[in-house]
Amino acid sequence: MNEIVIQTDKLTKRFGDFIAANEITFDVYKGEIFGFLGANGAGKTTVMRMLCGLSKPSSGAATIAGFDIYRQTEAIKKNIGYMSQKFSLYEDLTVMENIHFFGGIYGLSGRQLKEKGEALITRLGMRNETKKMVSSLPLGWKQKLAFSVAILHDPKIVFLDEPTGGVDPITRRQFWDLIYDAVERGITAFVTTHYMDEAEYCNRISMMVDGEIKALDTPANLKKQYSADSMDEVFYGLARKAKRNL
Amino acid sequence: MKSSIPDSRFWAFVRKEFLHVFRDRKTLLMLFGVPVVCVTLFGFALTNEIRNAKIVVCDYANDDASRQIIGKLAASREFQLQNPLLDYNQIETAFKQGDIKMAVVFPANFNRDLLHLNEAQIQLITDASDPNTATALSGYATNIIMDYQQELIQLQGLPYTINTEMRMVYNPELKSVVNFVPGVISLILLLVCVLMTSVSIVKEKESGTMEVLLVSPFSPFGVIVSKAVPYLALSLINLTVILLLSIFVLGMPVNGSFLLLYAVSTLFIITALSLGLLISNITTSQQAAMLVSLMGMLVPSILFTGFMFPLENMPYVLQLFANIVPAKWYYIIVKSVMIKGLGFEAIWKETLVLLGMTILLLVVNIRKFKIRLE
Amino acid sequence: MRTLRFLLQKEFRQIFRNKSLLPLIFFMPVVQLLVLPLAADYEVKNIHITIVDRDHSTYSQKLVSKIGASGYFRLTDYTMGFDEAFKDMEDDRSDLILEIPPGFERNLVRENQQSLFIAVNAINGVKANLGGAYLNRIIADYNKDICLEWIQTSKFNPSPSIEVTQSNWFNPSMNYRFYMVPGILALLVTMIGAYLCSLNIVREKEVGTIEQINVTPVQKYQFLLGKLIPFWVIGMAIFTIGLFGIAWPVYGIVPAGNLLLLYGYLSVYLVGILGLGLLISTYADTQQQAMSVAFFFMMIFILMSGLFTPIDSMPRWAYIIARSSPVTYFIEVMRMIVLKGNSFEHIWRHFLIMAGFAVCLNGWAIVNYRKTN
Numbered sequence: 004m005n006e007i008v009i010q011t012d013k014l015t016k017r018f019g020d021f022i023a024a025n026e027i028t029f030d031v032y033k034g035e036i037f038g039f040l041g042a043n044g045a046g047k048t049t050v051m052r053m054l055c056g057l058s059k060p061s062s063g064a065a066t067i068a069g070f071d072i073y074r075q076t077e078a079i080k081k082n083i084g085y086m087s088q089k090f091s092l093y094e095d096l097t098v099m100e101n102i103h104f105f106g107g108i109y110g111l112s113g114r115q116l117k118e119k120g121e122a123l124i125t126r127l128g129m130r131n132e133t134k135k136m137v138s139s140l141p142l143g144w145k146q147k148l149a150f151s152v153a154i155l156h157d158p159k160i161v162f163l164d165e166p167t168g169g170v171d172p173i174t175r176r177q178f179w180d181l182i183y184d185a186v187e188r189g190i191t192a193f194v195t196t197h198y199m200d201e202a203e204y205c206n207r208i209s210m211m212v213d214g215e216i217k218a219l220d221t222p223a224n225l226k227k228q229y230s231a232d233s234m235d236e237v238f239y240g241l242a243r244k245a246k247r248n249l
Numbered sequence: 250m251k252s253s254i255p256d257s258r259f260w261a262f263v264r265k266e267f268l269h270v271f272r273d274r275k276t277l278l279m280l281f282g283v284p285v286v287c288v289t290l291f292g293f294a295l296t297n298e299i300r301n302a303k304i305v306v307c308d309y310a311n312d313d314a315s316r317q318i319i320g321k322l323a324a325s326r327e328f329q330l331q332n333p334l335l336d337y338n339q340i341e342t343a344f345k346q347g348d349i350k351m352a353v354v355f356p357a358n359f360n361r362d363l364l365h366l367n368e369a370q371i372q373l374i375t376d377a378s379d380p381n382t383a384t385a386l387s388g389y390a391t392n393i394i395m396d397y398q399q400e401l402i403q404l405q406g407l408p409y410t411i412n413t414e415m416r417m418v419y420n421p422e423l424k425s426v427v428n429f430v431p432g433v434i435s436l437i438l439l440l441v442c443v444l445m446t447s448v449s450i451v452k453e454k455e456s457g458t459m460e461v462l463l464v465s466p467f468s469p470f471g472v473i474v475s476k477a478v479p480y481l482a483l484s485l486i487n488l489t490v491i492l493l494l495s496i497f498v499l500g501m502p503v504n505g506s507f508l509l510l511y512a513v514s515t516l517f518i519i520t521a522l523s524l525g526l527l528i529s530n531i532t533t534s535q536q537a538a539m540l541v542s543l544m545g546m547l548v549p550s551i552l553f554t555g556f557m558f559p560l561e562n563m564p565y566v567l568q569l570f571a572n573i574v575p576a577k578w579y580y581i582i583v584k585s586v587m588i589k590g591l592g593f594e595a596i597w598k599e600t601l602v603l604l605g606m607t608i609l610l611l612v613v614n615i616r617k618f619k620i621r622l623e
Numbered sequence: 624m625r626t627l628r629f630l631l632q633k634e635f636r637q638i639f640r641n642k643s644l645l646p647l648i649f650f651m652p653v654v655q656l657l658v659l660p661l662a663a664d665y666e667v668k669n670i671h672i673t674i675v676d677r678d679h680s681t682y683s684q685k686l687v688s689k690i691g692a693s694g695y696f697r698l699t700d701y702t703m704g705f706d707e708a709f710k711d712m713e714d715d716r717s718d719l720i721l722e723i724p725p726g727f728e729r730n731l732v733r734e735n736q737q738s739l740f741i742a743v744n745a746i747n748g749v750k751a752n753l754g755g756a757y758l759n760r761i762i763a764d765y766n767k768d769i770c771l772e773w774i775q776t777s778k779f780n781p782s783p784s785i786e787v788t789q790s791n792w793f794n795p796s797m798n799y800r801f802y803m804v805p806g807i808l809a810l811l812v813t814m815i816g817a818y819l820c821s822l823n824i825v826r827e828k829e830v831g832t833i834e835q836i837n838v839t840p841v842q843k844y845q846f847l848l849g850k851l852i853p854f855w856v857i858g859m860a861i862f863t864i865g866l867f868g869i870a871w872p873v874y875g876i877v878p879a880g881n882l883l884l885l886y887g888y889l890s891v892y893l894v895g896i897l898g899l900g901l902l903i904s905t906y907a908d909t910q911q912q913a914m915s916v917a918f919f920f921m922m923i924f925i926l927m928s929g930l931f932t933p934i935d936s937m938p939r940w941a942y943i944i945a946r947s948s949p950v951t952y953f954i955e956v957m958r959m960i961v962l963k964g965n966s967f968e969h970i971w972r973h974f975l976i977m978a979g980f981a982v983c984l985n986g987w988a989i990v991n992y993r994k995t996n
Contacts (some may be wrong), residue, residue, distance in 0.1 A: 089831030107629030279915030294941030377791035
């Protein structure tokens with residue numbers, strides 16, 4: 004039995020009468036890539052924000068890396084990395100300054116910062132860009148950098164909120180290589196996306212429709228279950244039933 | 250270039266701008282809270298007159314004459330007499346510790362000197378760290394003392410008296426609000442038009458929505474005009490609010506023609522909008538637009554309009570500079586129409602100046618705008 | 624502490640890299656300090672008078688020249704008709720009109736009594752009051768001269784007179800700039816501090832980087848301290864530049880009191896006013912909102928600070944508002960230390976009040992700043 008790193012039980016978020024996420028229950032195991040899929044407005048980001056401690060659940064329970072999301076949010080924050088769809092590095096700081104800043108506030112020592120920073124730069128092949136402002140980098144590079152910075156402190160889990168939005172297929176492929184790298188080092192990846200080809204890269208995926216999880220399994224099992232050839236078909240099959248935003 | 254004749258698209262843009270403004274309650278605070286608070290403050294709280302100023306007496310004489318003068322000082326609403334001091338040396342501590350603004354010192358034998366030598370002295374010591382208040386206080390005190398002297402003279406019955414008959418024109422009750430309201434109107438209009446317009450346009454630049462608007466089939470000038478229309482409307486509403494407040498709350502009627510007032514105000518609003526546009530053209534971030542609007546536009550307007558600080562006191566260079574501040578001309582117009590009740594023949598020169606400024610600003614804007622589009 | 628160091632390093636880098644904002648932060652105050660005190664002078668002087676002399680007698684001439692010699696007034700016009708004079712007033716060229724009626728001299732001598740008519744443009748009430756009082760005093764003086772001229776011959780009987788002497792402490796030359804410059808310096812530090820501080824945080828909200836900070840273990844107070852300290856330093860720097868770079872060499876203002884005391888108060892004050900900026904930023908979502916709210920409060924605080932109009936003259940409710948604003952206290956203390964040379968024993972209460980403001984505003988900001996919603 005694998006170690007469970009994320010466990011949720013009937014996690015719910017209401018905004019007034021609107022139920023953004025309704026009784027979400029699932030487990031994520033250590034070292035897997037967990038895909039969190041759904042149409043825009045299905046509630047993916049709401050769930051992710053609750054798991055990261057950015058948003059308080061209305062009801063239900065969850066533990067992240069063994070910590071309770073109501074009482075131990077600060078402990079959770081030490082053990083997770085986060086990269087959001089809104090771009091999350093400081094545009095007016097250089098590549099190296101961003102690495103040092105985020106590493107620094109996660110409490111890395113001076114030596115660790117130096118070593119990890121070097122390793123990161125080498126891995127991304129950004130040796131010549133270390134002194135450039137982040138604002139001057141192409142989008143794909145920014146996102147690879149943002150991901151690398153998010154896992155600089157070796158978190159147990161990294162949350163990726165639509166990390167590959169707006170970049171070309173080659174860069175997306177490279178980005179996923181980075182995720183695989185991280186997973187090999189024992190980091191669990193929790194990814195939201197609406198690119199169905201990316202869903203195939205995940206170990207397991209869940210499909211959210213109208214604030215509820217409608218399906219959860221490996222990509223292969225899901226295709227079998229819905230007798231579909233691709234994840235696209237699975238998604239359309241489920242999303243067609245949605246009442247919201249369609 | 251397409252014509253910018255209003256069509257349905259134009260009104261769609263205008264509607265969008267209105268929605269932006271009205272959805273945002275904190276910004277509404279700026280738009281409507283500021284004028285109301287301004288009028289209330291200037292109407293009731295801020296006055297250049299001195300009232301209830303704390304003063305002390307140090308009476309070494311303690312005789313009839315000194316007591317009579319002290320009584321007069323105590324009776325005036327300008328002064329609030331604090332516990333008398335026994336010793337001259339306590340004055341400095343009183344000034345430093347409390348908020349005592351002036352000390353009146355009567356020398357020993359004050360009355361005797363006055364009766365027998367026909368000459369006596371009173372010393373006024375002011376806290377001149379605020380020279381304006383000091384001057385005013387000593388002025389009031391001197392007047393009261395002179396009154397007393399006059400009474401003494403009249404007792405003696407001197408011939409050849411010259412009486413004066415004084416009439417306060419335009420503002421018989423000497424309310425300071427009469428001076429302030431026209432100033433507040435020009436400031437508020439500037440604030441709404443320059444600051445809010447420039448920031449809201451730069452915001453669209455920052456977030457990239459400006460590009461979206463500019464590539465739309467709608468003409469770029471239409472985009473800009475549609476940004477300006479809501480603020481023009483808001484400014485006119487604001488003007489109305491201020492006028493209603495000053496008429497019904499402050500009891501300050503509009504003596505001239507409303508039509509004229511609104512017509513000239515519209516012109517001034519267009520001047521201010523062009524200024525806001527210019528600022529949004531030359532800045533790239535909201536913070537910079539704000540700083541330029543506040544420091545570069547609003548502060549000079551407060552200074553060089555002439556309603557808080559008299560222009561004629563300024564060095565000549567600054568007086569010349571004041572001429573390029575639109576609010577100065579508008580302030581003169583509002584004062585003439587609203588308070589003095591004069592007609593167009595009295596303000597056509599100022600109106601012409603404003604018109605010239607507006608045209609100049611618009612030309613510069615159009616030039617700048619074209620450059621950016623290429 | 625290490626986290627704070629990283630936060631500070633980041634803030635300073637961002638501030639010093641902002642090429643459009645940085646010059647504004649330091650350049651604007653310098654310009655304002657050079658121009659404002661020259662312009663912000665509401666001392667009543669240069670009162671313009673139009674005299675309508677319909678008598679043209681020796682006596683009226685004498686009165687006119689006495690008014691001219693007094694130094695209080697500038698003669699705009701010397702006319703025959705009242706309508707012309709009134710036109711001067713309509714055009715704002717003249718503040719007062721003195722009308723000397725025909726037969727002034729004759730009536731005075733024959734009937735022992737004569738009236739003069741004065742019209743005052745009262746839109747500016749203070750100027751009107753003072754102008755009227757000055758003119759009355761000159762006329763009374765003139766009246767006395769005439770009396771003496773006639774009575775001297777008969778009997779030596781001078782009227783009783785009280786001589787009023789005046790001494791002006793702390794600012795004997797009544798230099799208006801000694802009063803305005805420290806006040807303006809205080810206002811500049813206030814505005815720049817409160818605005819920049821509130822806008823800075825809201826900008827991170829708008830750009831989205833604040834989310835990234837919120838998922839890190841950075842504590843609320845660390846984040847807010849990281850924002851407060853840089854602007855505290857900037858506020859100190861601007862104040863120092865203003866005081867030693869401009870107020871001292873340009874206006875000759877040398878603080879009479881203890882510099883350490885002045886800086887001590889400034890440092891507490893900055894914490895308070897930056898706390899206000901932080902508080903505003905925790906409520907605002909966009910820079911436009913932050914600016915609007917900050918402007919709203921700053922306007923009230925500045926107008927009621929006592930720099931422009933005396934606080935004592937305000938009605939009770941306004942007085943209470945003025946006394947609840949940190950700006951009022953800072954302007955008072957500036958005047959107390961710089962001009963009067965007060966020592967700590969005179970202003971310890973001001974220290975206490977400001978410390979209260981600092982604790983309340985910052986405490987409120989910390990409580991209201993939410994890492995989660």
